[in-house]
Amino acid sequence: MGRRKPPWTLCLDELPYLVASDPSLPSRLQRWIDHGIPKRCLLVLAGSSTRMMHSQFLDRSAPLFGRARKILQLEPMSYAAFCGACELDAAEPDSFEQFSCVGGLPRYWEFVERGADALALADALYFGFAPFMEFEPLRLLRDEQVLGPNALAMLEAIGRGAHRPSEIAARLGTAQTNLGRLQQQLVDASLIERELPWGESLRSTKRVLYRIDDPALRFWFAVYSAHRSRWSALTEAQRRKLIHDHASTVFEDHCRGLFVGAQRYWDRDIEIDIVAPDPEQDDGVLVAEVKWRRLSATERKREHAQLEAKWRRTVLASRHPRVRFTVLDATVLRA
Structure with missing residues (x-):
C-alpha cells in the first residue's frame, strides 16, 4: 500500500477472524499506524463480533488501544x-x-x-x-x-x-x-x-x-x-x-425510540412504559402508556385516567410537577 499514491482507503472486514488466524496482526497494524501509514490515507477495521472488537480497541492492554480516531457501532436498522x-x-x-x-x-x-x-x-x-x-x-x-x-x-x-x-x-x-x-x-x-x-x-x-x-x-x-x-x-x-x-x-x-432519553420506570407494584423529558416544555416530563392495539376513544380516556393515577403513586410525581400524559396505541405506526 505504501507504493500507492494517496489518498486511498483500506478496509479490513471481520478483523476478529483475521486476528484469530494471525495473533500478531494487531501489533503489526499498531506499528504501521504509528510509523508507516501515509497522510491522507484511511484504514477502516470492521467486525461483526461486538465483544471482540471492543477487546481490540477499548482494552488498555491491547496493541490498538487509543489508535482509533473514530469508533462507530452500527445499530440494528x-x-x-x-x-x-x-x-x-x-x-x-x-x-x-x-x-x-x-x-x-x-x-x-x-x-x-x-x-x-x-x-x-x-x-x-x-x-x-x-x-x-x-x-x-x-x-x-x-x-x-x-x-x-x-x-x-x-x-x-x-x-x-x-x-x-x-x-x-x-x-x-x-x-x-x-x-x-x-x-x-x-x-x-x-x-x-x-x-x-x-x-x-x-x-x-x-x-x-x-x-x-x-x-x-x-x-x-x-x-x-x-x-x-x-x-x-x-x-x-x-x-x-x-x-x-x-x-x-x-x-x-x-x-x-420516538422520544429522546425515554426509559421505563418501575417501583414495586408500579410500572410505566415511557418516561422522558418532554420535548414540548422545558423542565417538563412526558409520561406515556403503550398499548399494542387500536384503542377506541372510551378506552383511550380510561387508560389516560389510569396512567395519571399510577403516576401520582410514584416518588417521581413530587419531583416533577410539570407532566404531560399521553397514550400511544397501534395508530402510531401511521405517523
Missing part, C-alpha cells in the same frame, strides 16, 4: 427501513408483527415473502423443518466467544421472564455473585441489555434489570424455545396470540 426493504405497509399491524420476528438485522429479512403474514414468517424462520434460526443463539455466543453452558442458560432465563439478578441466579441454581462476570460479557456482546428505571443513577445496582434487546433473539427464547415442542398442536388463534404478545414488547421499544 429501523422498522421504517425494514418496511421499505421488504415492500410492506408500515401502517399495518401485521407488518410490525413480522418485524418483531426478525428485528433490525437484514440477514433475517430475506425470509419475508410478499403476501405472507407474521404467522407464516414465524413458521418458516423458526418452526419449519431445519429452520434457519434453530441454532442462532449458539452461533452468536460462539462468534462473541462467550463460552460455557451458563451463557445459554442465562439467556434462556432472561428470555423466559427472569429479569432481576436474583431471579436469574435462582433459575440457574447458583449464587448471584457468581454471575457478574458472565452478565457483563453478555452486555459487552450486545446480547443482553442492562436496564435501570428512569431517573435512577447509572451507578445504581439495586434496581437493575436485564433484558434481551434484539427482537429476533427475544422471540427465540420467549416464543420458539418455550413452545417449539407443542407449536404444531396449538390452534392458529393461540399461535397468533403468542406472536401478538411478543410484538407488544417490541412495540414498547419502538415507542420509546
Whole structure:
C-alpha cells in the first residue's frame, strides 16, 4: 500500500477472524499506524463480533488501544427501513408483527415473502423443518466467544421472564455473585441489555434489570424455545396470540425510540412504559402508556385516567410537577 499514491482507503472486514488466524496482526497494524501509514490515507477495521472488537480497541492492554480516531457501532436498522426493504405497509399491524420476528438485522429479512403474514414468517424462520434460526443463539455466543453452558442458560432465563439478578441466579441454581462476570460479557456482546428505571443513577445496582434487546433473539427464547415442542398442536388463534404478545414488547421499544432519553420506570407494584423529558416544555416530563392495539376513544380516556393515577403513586410525581400524559396505541405506526 505504501507504493500507492494517496489518498486511498483500506478496509479490513471481520478483523476478529483475521486476528484469530494471525495473533500478531494487531501489533503489526499498531506499528504501521504509528510509523508507516501515509497522510491522507484511511484504514477502516470492521467486525461483526461486538465483544471482540471492543477487546481490540477499548482494552488498555491491547496493541490498538487509543489508535482509533473514530469508533462507530452500527445499530440494528429501523422498522421504517425494514418496511421499505421488504415492500410492506408500515401502517399495518401485521407488518410490525413480522418485524418483531426478525428485528433490525437484514440477514433475517430475506425470509419475508410478499403476501405472507407474521404467522407464516414465524413458521418458516423458526418452526419449519431445519429452520434457519434453530441454532442462532449458539452461533452468536460462539462468534462473541462467550463460552460455557451458563451463557445459554442465562439467556434462556432472561428470555423466559427472569429479569432481576436474583431471579436469574435462582433459575440457574447458583449464587448471584457468581454471575457478574458472565452478565457483563453478555452486555459487552450486545446480547443482553442492562436496564435501570428512569431517573435512577447509572451507578445504581439495586434496581437493575436485564433484558434481551434484539427482537429476533427475544422471540427465540420467549416464543420458539418455550413452545417449539407443542407449536404444531396449538390452534392458529393461540399461535397468533403468542406472536401478538411478543410484538407488544417490541412495540414498547419502538415507542420509546420516538422520544429522546425515554426509559421505563418501575417501583414495586408500579410500572410505566415511557418516561422522558418532554420535548414540548422545558423542565417538563412526558409520561406515556403503550398499548399494542387500536384503542377506541372510551378506552383511550380510561387508560389516560389510569396512567395519571399510577403516576401520582410514584416518588417521581413530587419531583416533577410539570407532566404531560399521553397514550400511544397501534395508530402510531401511521405517523
